[in-house]
Amino acid sequence: MRLLILGGTWFLGRAVAELAIERGHDVTTFTRGRSGTDVPGTVPVRGDRTSGTDLTRLAGTGSWDAVVDTSGMTPAMVETAAVSLAEAVAFYVFTSTVNVFQGWPLTPLDDASPLRVYTPDGPAGESVADRYGREKVGAEQAVTRSFPGRAALLRPGVIVGPYEYVGRIPWWLRRLARGGRVLAPGTPDQAIQPIDVRDVATFALDTAEEHRTGSFNLAAPIGSATFGGFLGACRQAVGSDAHLEWVEHDFLIHHKVREWVELPLWRPYAGTWALDAERARTAGLTCRPLATSVADTWTWLTGTGQLVDHERAAELGIAAEREAELLAAWDARYDPAGSALTVLP
Template sequence: MNILVLGGTQFVGRHIVEAFLAAGHQVSILTRGKSPDELPAQVIRLHGDRNQGAAGLAALAGHRWDACVDVSGYTPQQVRASAEGLRLQVQQYVFVSTVSVYAEPARHPVREDDPLLPPAGEEVTEVTGETYGPLKVTCEQIVQEVYPGRCAILRPQIVAGPYDHTARYPYWVDRASRGGEMLAPGDGTDHVQVIDARDLAQFTVRVVEEGLSGAYNLAGPRLTWAAFLNLLGVGSPRWVPQAALDTHGLGHRELPLYLPEDSEQAGLMDVSPERALAAGLKHTDPAVTARDTRLWSQGAGLRYALSPEREAEVLQALQR
């Protein structure tokens, strides 16, 4: 098959491109050329920028693809431009959205037919913590409007694995590798849930090859924090309750992935992947995700909000 990926040089997009190539398909990417590109030479590079509207998509003219996988659509203006511009050039449009579209993230578990956030206006272009979910809702609606019956919406959980420059998941595998007493949030009974980027990519290939439509939550195995740190090899976790974390100013930046079980967002660590599993989603062993992320991250030069010095300072204060 002939596949177009909008984006494709970074993290999730890179895994998707590599998965299509491994399955024997031909891949073109639309890229602005602003990110490092380590993709194989066989990938066809087309240069453009959806932020410039139709003019920014001129490089796509005269081509046809079996499917378009949109990894980099964050605003309605971007997605409107590509969806309408490609209407007659692609058979299927696959939009990579997010579980942040759900209006009631405290639900357990979060399912595809749960209520969504009110959509953002199509004129909104600023992506913030407040607008991210509503913007993705509007983007989903545009894709469904332009490609009725021939589109799929993928809603991944937090994505983990090699090439993850967000530094959320890598913090934990890198911190665990240092050993020693480790500051651990909560009491070990809260939950963490991520999706391996390679599982997301393989499922994307399946969606295209089988012409699947509809919305799919993409989430991995759900682990307690005690089980998660155990598989990372943490021998001396120091469990710190939420109140103490607040006292020392430790939040989601310093301790990424952590959501207390009683928080308003806790359902986002209890996302049901049942529909995707029934359609062929496969899960990588969480220990393999951790191992492979560490193999990559140890040479990636990532920087974290919680420094070793700050962690040691907090641990010492907690002993008083």
């Protein structure tokens, strides 16, 4: 198969490229060449995907059986690519997000859940997360307009694993490696369902090979992992004797801990980790254990692993001083004998 990847040097794009080369495909990648390195065996083409001129030049370099778009963010960006490649590519696999659903992260979702309504401009005061989801809906529409009946939309939840550009698991690994008393959010039995980047890449490549149409949620099975198991795997991977102090959701909310950011992967809503991916599993999606993703991420970090310079990574994680203050406040709920609450959160 002749495969084009929009992206291909970092995280999901890299995982798709590595697997495609392993399977013997002829792989072209299209990137600006500013982050990551080219996967050996691929044919790199440099250019800016926001430029119609660059994409028209790309389309003129050949034809492909499929494209896997791992870097499309805005409707305009994706429409430019889809229109430019419509005659050069037979099938389009677009990586979208669970955030296209109206109910995420508040309520459990499945493949049939209603989507956000796309409008070019969002409402006043729209959050970054809402804008991201709205624009991804518009991007999906751009793909299906140019590739009617020959496109697949992949809607993953949280993707983790080696080359993770946001750095959620890397932050926790490094925090556990420092040792000491670690603020752990919520309860250890809280179910979570991140999916490994290599499992997403496998499904994306299978979809491209089979020209499998439709939309697919991508997540590990609901209840397949817990936050306690995840942090335990981090502690084991780094060889730490850190003590996990589990702090209640309400306490963290009261103290204005920034969900998803200060304590990565923590979000106190019922729908955060309740994404049903039955359609994808029926089509062949399989997911490796989260502990494997954790161990492999640590191996990468302690080898040649470097986090890409990404705006979201820069703000990730809780400062040591802030963590210490929260733990002290958590302790202060009890009297010196530790027998009764004296300060309610």
